[in-house]
Each structure stands twice: as C-alpha cells, then as structure tokens.
Amino acid sequence: MREDVNEKCAVVGIFGHEEASRLAYFSLHALQHRGQEAAGISASDGEKLRIIKKRGLVMQVFDEDALSTLRGSSAIGHTRYSTAGDDSILDAQPVFARYDLGEMAIAHNGNLTNAEEVRGRLIKKGAIFQTFMDTENLIHLIAKSEEDKLTPRIIDAVQKIEGAFSLVFLSRTKMFAMRDRFGFRPLSLGRLSNGGYIVASETCAFDLVGAEFVRDIEPGELLIFKEGREPKSIKIFEPTPKHCIFEYVYFARPDSLVFGQSVYQTRKNMGKELSKIKPVDADLVVPVPDGGVPSAIGYAQESGIPYEMGIMRNHYIGRTFIEPTQEMRDLKVKMKLSPMTDIIRGKRVVVVDDSIVRGTTSRRIIRMLKEAGASEVHMRVSSPPTTDPCYYGVDTPDKDKLIAANMTQDEICEYIEADSLAFLDEDSLLRSVNTKEDNYCTACFTGNYIV
Ligand code: SF4
Incomplete structure (x- = not known):
C-alpha cells in the first residue's frame, strides 16, 4: 500500500x-x-x-x-x-x-x-x-x-x-x-x-x-x-x-495490458521469483492490499504456503487530507488497513508488499500484525530496494527520504521490526516481466538514469 x-x-x-x-x-x-x-x-x-x-x-x-x-x-x-x-x-x-x-x-x-x-x-x-x-x-x-x-x-x-x-x-x-x-x-x-x-x-x-x-x-x-x-x-x-518497470510493480491496474503484457501475470511472476530466491518457513502468506495481492498469490503458489487475506483494506478513505506529519501518516494506515485477528493469531506470517519506499508504512503494518498475535512476521518485497527518485513522471520522495538509500537491508529489517526481510533482485524482476533485452527503465532501483 x-x-x-x-x-x-x-x-x-x-x-x-x-x-x-x-x-x-x-x-x-x-x-x-x-x-x-x-x-x-x-x-x-x-x-x-x-x-x-x-x-x-x-x-x-x-x-x-x-x-x-x-x-x-x-x-x-x-x-x-x-x-x-x-x-x-x-x-x-x-x-x-x-x-x-x-x-x-x-x-x-x-x-x-x-x-x-x-x-x-x-x-x-x-x-x-x-x-x-x-x-x-x-x-x-x-x-x-x-x-x-x-x-x-x-x-x-x-x-x-x-x-x-x-x-x-x-x-x-x-x-x-x-x-x-x-x-x-x-x-x-x-x-x-x-x-x-x-x-x-x-x-x-x-x-x-x-x-x-x-x-x-x-x-x-x-x-x-x-x-x-x-x-x-x-x-x-x-x-x-526504456519502459517504466514500476508500472508492473505498482502503478498499473492488474487487469491492464501494459507494454504488451498482463500486469496481473507479471506481478504473480514477481511473487513466484521472490519465493524461489527468498524462501521462508511460515504458516501463511498474507498480501498488503491491494498492491501486494498478485505477488502474494504467486509467492503462495510457488512455496505451497497457504494464502490468506490476513489484512483487510477499507476502500472508503481516499485522499481526504494531506498528511504532513508522520503521526498523521500512521493514523491513515490504521484507518486503511485492519488485521484479521482470527487468521493471524499464533501464525508465522509472510507478508508480501510491492515495494518499500520510506519504510514507515511497512513498520506500521508489521506492528499491526504482531499486535494481532502473529508469532513471526517475515517481510517479502516483490521489487528491489527503491534507492533513487524518479524524474520521468512519477512523484517520489527525495533520496534522503528513501529508506533503502540510507540504510542497509539489516538496518531496514530492524527499523520495520520484521523477523526477516528480503527483496526481489533486479535480474529476477526482469525475468518476471519476460525480458531478455534491456528495454526497461529501472533507475529508481539502480540510479542508472537514461536522460
Ligand atoms: S525511475 Fe524509471 S522505473 Fe522508476 S518510476 Fe521512474 S520511470 Fe519508472
């Protein structure tokens, strides 16, 4: 989310x-x-x-x-x-x-x-x-x-x-x-x-x-x-x-064909790849709705771990106010997402999201799952760490606000209070979108700007 x-x-x-x-x-x-x-x-x-x-x-x-x-x-x-x-x-x-x-x-x-x-x-x-x-x-x-x-x-x-x-x-x-x-x-x-x-x-x-x-x-x-x-x-x-690979990761609707491919299928592929390269022993795969849903399905199918909608999203919040402070952003996450306590309690949960940008939303979600009784929460992210801002039509925070530009993976794991954290790597991401050619922009993951 x-x-x-x-x-x-x-x-x-x-x-x-x-x-x-x-x-x-x-x-x-x-x-x-x-x-x-x-x-x-x-x-x-x-x-x-x-x-x-x-x-x-x-x-x-x-x-x-x-x-x-x-x-x-x-x-x-x-x-x-x-x-x-x-x-x-x-x-x-x-x-x-x-x-x-x-x-x-x-x-x-x-x-x-x-x-x-x-x-x-x-x-x-x-x-x-x-x-x-x-x-x-x-x-x-x-x-x-x-x-x-x-x-x-x-x-x-x-x-x-x-x-x-x-x-x-x-x-x-x-x-x-x-x-x-x-x-x-x-x-x-x-x-x-x-x-x-x-x-x-x-x-x-x-x-x-x-x-x-x-x-x-x-x-x-x-x-x-x-x-x-x-x-x-x-x-x-x-x-x-140099198509924007983030369209597949997050922006486009899953029912769209973008750059000639099904967004839903590429997201599922990302989850499958993630499961192959970053497996974890757990009881449930839970998506962060809505962005993490297709990749969580892919992760669950590949790993054989049961998929559950362990987090519900309230769709009626919208962009009702600007969130200038961290407290307001935290409150908005609470308003938007709620844990399914009966499903989560006592379980080792793999929570799958599409990306981590500031890290604050992930921390809030992991705290929420632990408060709901999860015994372990393992964060799996279906894209590489977002280390650089976009200059090609996407509004991203400055580099100093991007958690992956300022912390190691271990530090991020500690910050978001997860039991483990893993990202998809660039090669696996490119494999997920079925390309052998270098025809995607990946600058927000690599800093390799084209223009
Ligand atoms: S930097 Fe490239 S991949 Fe990242 S959001 Fe912008 S256009 Fe998309």
Whole structure:
C-alpha cells in the first residue's frame, strides 16, 4: 500500500464517436488510480473546442449537465495527481489555448527533463506562463513554431523537449497521440465498436467502454487521427524502449495490458521469483492490499504456503487530507488497513508488499500484525530496494527520504521490526516481466538514469 509514490497522471483520447466526451469520462473512471486530484475533458464538435476541468475525482468533476455541454465526436481527457501545495486548478489538464491556427488542447502523462531550460528560453522571447506545468511549454512551442500547419508544428515542438511524455492533442478536426522515444509511460491504441478509436494510458479503459486492444503506440511514434481515414503513423524518433518497470510493480491496474503484457501475470511472476530466491518457513502468506495481492498469490503458489487475506483494506478513505506529519501518516494506515485477528493469531506470517519506499508504512503494518498475535512476521518485497527518485513522471520522495538509500537491508529489517526481510533482485524482476533485452527503465532501483 503506497502513500509515498504516485503516478502523476493518466490520459485518454476518443476519436470518431458521437458520445466522445462520455466515453472519455468512463475511461477516466477506469484510470482514476493514476491520479485523484483533478480531472478534465476537452471535446471538439469540428468547429469549437470546449473544456471542463476541476479539482476532484472524475465523478465529482462531471455530471450529466457538464458532459452534455462537451459536444462532438472527439475528446481528450486527463486525471491528475498533484503534490502537496501544488493544488491550483490552473495545473489541471487538458491545457487549452487559442493560437494563430485555431484552438488546441493537450493532455500529458510524464515529466519533461529539460522543462526549465525550455521555459527559460521561451520567457526570454516574451512568452508568459500561467502555470507551473511543463505541458504548457508544448503549447508555446507549437504556437511559436514557424511551420505553417499543426502536424509539422507538433513535430517541431516535440523535437525540442526531452524526458517522459505520453501525449494526446486535440484540434478542431484532428486528434494526435504521441510517446517519447523511450516509451517511459504507457499509451495504447484501441478500436471502438462503432469503428472509432481510443487511446489510453492503460487498457483497463478499453474494457470499460467495450473497445478492442489494437496495439501500443510505439516509442517515438506520432499517430494522427482524421475523420474518414485510418490513423496515420509518423516515426518522429528512433525508438529506444526504456519502459517504466514500476508500472508492473505498482502503478498499473492488474487487469491492464501494459507494454504488451498482463500486469496481473507479471506481478504473480514477481511473487513466484521472490519465493524461489527468498524462501521462508511460515504458516501463511498474507498480501498488503491491494498492491501486494498478485505477488502474494504467486509467492503462495510457488512455496505451497497457504494464502490468506490476513489484512483487510477499507476502500472508503481516499485522499481526504494531506498528511504532513508522520503521526498523521500512521493514523491513515490504521484507518486503511485492519488485521484479521482470527487468521493471524499464533501464525508465522509472510507478508508480501510491492515495494518499500520510506519504510514507515511497512513498520506500521508489521506492528499491526504482531499486535494481532502473529508469532513471526517475515517481510517479502516483490521489487528491489527503491534507492533513487524518479524524474520521468512519477512523484517520489527525495533520496534522503528513501529508506533503502540510507540504510542497509539489516538496518531496514530492524527499523520495520520484521523477523526477516528480503527483496526481489533486479535480474529476477526482469525475468518476471519476460525480458531478455534491456528495454526497461529501472533507475529508481539502480540510479542508472537514461536522460
Ligand atoms: S525511475 Fe522508476 S518510476 Fe521512474 S520511470 Fe524509471 S522505473 Fe519508472
């Protein structure tokens, strides 16, 4: 259960459906786990772009009246996670602008690593920014490009940015979808039952609206959607895949296909690998819900130790307040997770979680299990120690707050008050996601940053 690492956003685009904004709305529901602070949809009826965005969950931002104003057969949408203090409605997306070629809206998942440099150059040339979002750089780059049409302007603009970006753009008559050359963040293409198209951060959105998965948008690829023709693909960058492996570890929903693979199956594989390399003599395997569930199932299947839901999660807490202090964070864990005392009492428990970031949540969970009568608690983590922050679209604490960057494994074990502690190693993690090639980013486990 992560309170300390958050995917920053999700994006969706619908093209060629008369209920485009409604489909975007349902898709954003499916993608809500990637951001709960704000949501927005921009739709086009071919003549005008309309936009609604607000702070809040998707269902709080939109109602029937709001959706009925978002007319047209194309729409893009966004859900946003924002860090404490960064809660302005101005920072909700899509970002909308009027410029010399008309109107455009952009939704972005990722993080531009040269955003400050680009912004500084634009400001020197007289650009005025309304937000702190790196996405706004793109609006200015497109508006200021000397190309005379939108497609070459988008190509011109994305060649000036670096880092992680899965983007959807909407103009009055076209929709565009694009991934950076490394493909850090996922973006998939699906076909709607009426022949229209959907692009989304995760395929769980396709399932909800009855769309069929077609393929991932390739790293470095720009897809252009225009009425009456098949999507046109342009390779902007030579693909150099470095997909975010943390999508498999924690972010993506288990029922999604991400980077071409089932998230659920890869998580189960992680649990199996963990059981092979870090076995322990115990009576029960218990997941930390929800993130640890598939890997705990894998651990139990491989080890033969019975699997039990020894911890219940209260799903109705949500992000109701910011937790500035450790005491508040501890209280929130208590509100969220409760032990199944009858199952735990007197048992040697293997507790499986997806990752350890600060260590405070793990300590609280282990204390809770021991208070519930567990005779031993062995912590097994289905990813390697998180030693470095992410610069590619994931909100992580600074390095000095990452427990694995500041303590040895034995010290962490003592800190979280476990009887034993073991992590998955990098090779086993890569084996779990079925790759022999070096096409994943693992920088938060290794410090090997790509850009
Ligand atoms: S640093 Fe970690 S979280 Fe960030 S993109 Fe790489 S693997 Fe994903």
